[in-house]
Amino acid sequence: MRGALALLLGMEADIEVVAQVGRGDAIVDAALTSRPDVALLDIELPGLSGLDAAAELRDEVPDCRVLILTTFGRPGYLRRAMEAGAAGFLVKDGPVEELAAAIRRVLTGETVIDPALAAAALSAGPSPLTARERDVLNAAVDGATVADIADRLRLSESTVRNYLSSAIGKTGTRNRMEAVRTARGQGWL
Numbered sequence: 001m002r003g004a005l006a007l008l009l010g011m012e013a014d015i016e017v018v019a020q021v022g023r024g025d026a027i028v029d030a031a032l033t034s035r036p037d038v039a040l041l042d043i044e045l046p047g048l049s050g051l052d053a054a055a056e057l058r059d060e061v062p063d064c065r066v067l068i069l070t071t072f073g074r075p076g077y078l079r080r081a082m083e084a085g086a087a088g089f090l091v092k093d094g095p096v097e098e099l100a101a102a103i104r105r106v107l108t109g110e111t112v113i114d115p116a117l118a119a120a121a122l123s124a125g126p127s128p129l130t131a132r133e134r135d136v137l138n139a140a141v142d143g144a145t146v147a148d149i150a151d152r153l154r155l156s157e158s159t160v161r162n163y164l165s166s167a168i169g170k171t172g173t174r175n176r177m178e179a180v181r182t183a184r185g186q187g188w189l
Contacts, residue, residue, distance in 0.1 A: 037065065039054075088111060089117065129188050136149060138189055
């Protein structure tokens with residue numbers, strides 16, 4: 001998909017694709033080398049999420065504007081992208097001409113957000129989870145035990161249980177795996 005998008009965008013007279021990377025942890029290095037005006041990022045990337053890469057770009061390459069383009073049109077992801085400094089957030093179902101127009105708009109300083117997703121984000125409200133509850137749920141994604149999570153995050157097992165219990169209550173679920181699924185589905189993780 002990345003190659004096809006680069007090819008299509010490269011056909012635009014005023015857009016030049018200066019780099020392509022397949023891993024989130026390679027984005028900042030590529031941006032430091034190629035100095036793009038706009039970085040087009042997906043959320044789900046190996047090595048580092050596009051949301052985390054957007055925050056790193058904001059800090060390391062502040063002149064580069066970030067446009068998130070993803071299949072994961074979730075209100076929580078939109079909020080996190082904006083908090084990370086993204087200038088735009090679009091879902092991958094539009095024509096390339098609209099994407100090119102969004103890149104141009106972001107380049108001029110505008111913020112571009114998929115209208116349906118913006119409405120959904122406003123009605124959904126912010127994530128109820130604290131940063132630490134998100135950390136604990138993220139550590140539980142692979143089915144890790146409380147002891148594994150505690151060791152991984154350098155917390156006591158009772159503290160991990162408290163965070164898990166709180167996250168389960170806030171997500172209205174019955175157990176940690178349901179809490180993980182709900183939080184992911186909302187874009188909170």
